[in-house]
Amino acid sequence: MHFLNQLFPGFDTNKQFFLLAGPCVVENKTVMEETATELKRISEKHQIPIIFKASYTKANRSSVHSFSGIGQQEALSLLAETGAHYQLPLVTDIHADEEAQIAAQYVDVLQIPAFLCRQTSLLLAAGQTGKIVNIKKGQFLSPASMQFAIDKVLSTGNENVMVTERGTTFGYQDLVVDFRSFPIMKQFGKPCIMDCTHALQQPNQSSGVTGGRPELIETIAKCGIAAGADGLFIETHPDPGKALSDGANMLNLKDMDELMRKLVLIKNALIG
Incomplete structure (x- = not known):
């Protein structure tokens, strides 16, 4: 896991966990700045390394009418600008081979x-960039x-x-998390990560909009740390009700x- 030290010098998975966090998608500069400002503060306060997350485009949407992005070039530029200003490393999704480079x-x-986790050409394209995947x-x-991926x-x-663990299909409209996946x-x-937000999705809704149970994010996050997750993935927004x-x-x-604060206490208790 030495490559994590390239992002977070001195990081020790035995003593700390890291966080991938940010809005689901790049919406506008205001949301990016407000979110990054608070995450940077939290990172410094609790000594939690953070990779800032935002998708520059959303290719997998329930409906053709769902928001997919502000434009790829504009979104990537705004994402890079946010990372540079707040000195945060960045993560984003890719959906096609040509997007990797x-x-x-x-x-x-x-x-x-x-x-897309079995899409061989996509995994190869991502790997060939030399970036963390x-x-x-x-x-x-x-x-x-x-292991095959x-x-x-x-x-x-x-x-x-x-x-990253993000739940297992449970019927048509729900997911469950089997925490045996971590060992x-x-x-x-x-490094193994727990996606605390998408694991609580309720997909395939008749409305064409995916549902969720955000009130259970804390439960999934606590269980993830207790089960040995090295990091957590949590999408967050200043006003989720207005998120695109x-x-x-x-x-x-x-x-x-x-x-x-609560998760750091759990991690410290595990260290003993």
């Missing part, structure tokens, strides 16, 4: 969406089968891989500070 010019971590475990995959990136000579996936020797994407799943930004 483009996004890699702006961010530190390329994220592979769960639905975070692969989200598909809702349809066993934890053990994530990791191997695809490793085959490019890129050892900088992380994996299984940690055997791969790569995934508002039903995001944590209100004002609640992030107190949640981190």
